[in-house]
Amino acid sequence: MHLGNILDQAKQNDNFRTVLATGDNVQVVLMSIPPNGEIGEEVHPDNDQILLLAEGGGTAVLDGKEKPFEPGDLVLVPAGTKHNFVAGASGLKVVTTYSPPHHAEGTVHATKAEADAAEAAE
Secondary structure, eight states, X not given: OOOOOHHHHHHHOXXXXXXXXXXXXXXXXXXXXXXXXXXXXXXXXXXXXXXXXXXXXXEEEETTEEEEEXXXXXXXXXXXXXXXXXXXXXEEEEEEEEESOOSOTTOEESSHHHHHHXXXXX
């Protein structure tokens, strides 16, 4: 499956979460975090996650340790790691993968509040 220019797609995505493609063992998701927003602290017990910052800037927090998160940075979050990504003034445009897939195929959440409500309903 060829997805085309993933960085351009990430920069154009305005949804908090858009599942772009799902395979048997990996899933590609685009995320847009508004200025001064955040993904929200979470732990995926069964999923490794990779996050690539296409545009913007902020902070990656893994198990309480903060590092700058700048365009071109790639962060590997092993399963079981408490993590959060916090946007600076310019927001974050992110390409992320989950292994194995984490969200239902075709999932789109326009906002973090919508994503939080959907997860609470599960």
